[in-house]
Amino acid sequence: MSVAVRVIPCLDVDAGRVVKGVKFQNLRDAGDPVELARRYDAEGADELTFLDITASSGDRATTYDVVRRTAEQVFIPLTVGGGVRTVEDVDRLLRAGADKVSINTAAIARPEFLREAAHRFGSQCVVLSVDARRADVPPTASPTAPAGAIPGSGFEVTTHGGRKGTGIDAVEWARRGQELGVGEILLNSMDADGTRDGFDLELLGLVREAVTVPVVASGGAGAAAHFAPAVAAGADAVLAAGVFHFGDLTIGEVKAALGAAGHPVR
């Protein structure tokens, strides 16, 4: 029996509070990440992701506190990302109770960061988060890419929520991340993000062919029927935020749809 497709809700956390309003009934405090984490755990989430969007470094202590309190009450894996810049940041999050840490912009500036983190803490807890979008012109391979790299895939790595291009080929970057030791790719389609039109299946397929580590599909989920095609395109896990938070879909409905399509679920 093969490993179950993981269904992962993602919470955006700013200074210790969940943003992008969550509309669950019967919550004492809809802005409390710990209470929401417990709620998703009870609903059958296979893993949780916190994306820390705290702008002020002075407020980041609250993030560690949120991670700590969540890990004390929720006994499923927890991934934390956002603003992770140094090996010390990774260490602090793991010590607070995160099981995996996702790294994005800091790795673009210095890819060796991925190798250092994977070497020190193990590949299993280092996730490379890639914000990819279709490029107007195929990007050139990154300067760090080895000879024989995959040629321009048509997808580019972006920063600043998709607003800034980097010229780095997103598929090549995922492959390079694996080479540097990351244990998972969190693949965010900046084109699909927020559209609710479904995941970017072409992007998923290209990255699936390029890496052998697990790939988490993110961006575009809008209906229960969107998840099975993402798995068929190569996703090992599916992540969504808004559709879960706003109550449009439950974890159970997504799992039922995946199961009906023949994919194993927990």
Added chain:
Amino acid sequence: MSPSVVVLDYGSGNLRSAERAIARAGAEVTVTADWDAALAADGLVVPGVGAFAACMAGLRAVRGDQIIGRRLAGGRPVLGICVGMQILFGKGVEHGVTTDGCDEWPGTVERLEAPVVPHMGWSTVAAPSGSALFGGLDAGTRFYFVHSYAVRRWELTPDPAGRIEPPLVTWAEHGDRFVAAVENGPLCATQFHPEKSGDAGAAVLRNWLATLS
């Protein structure tokens, strides 16, 4: 009275989850590398994430290998989790480098061969009849795994005279089959993370605590 459990702190990973999950299952938990405390506890949990060689080095630095050996010699329960299970075997091979383990069981920890590695997520296990750890759990129950290496061949030869109770070996599959858990008198181990496996993991921890005398 609640059993006392020490989670051995030898510099490996997220110990908070293990501490809290074992406490929730009903034990008095201390996270420490203290020799006397680790020997005195009713149960010792040996966690572990990351590389086999790094874990063995960390374990030896706190004389964890000797703590495990002393406890087992006295029939005192030990539970290894993830790499904390792997280091109980004879050796580990990573990137072509072989590292000696604690050698409580013969066998080699080697890389999984599967289309997608690490094996990251929730999988079912096949537990033998008579298993105490998996008592009361359905066959379809899933546990959370995250690992790139595993023991794929069980190499312990049964006692020909049949005087020694053979260990109970639980298997799981990723690519091919691998050892997911072992129950061998006072020495138990799981490749999956019971502390991250929700209610199913809590049941396994409660089952283990129930075996502590």
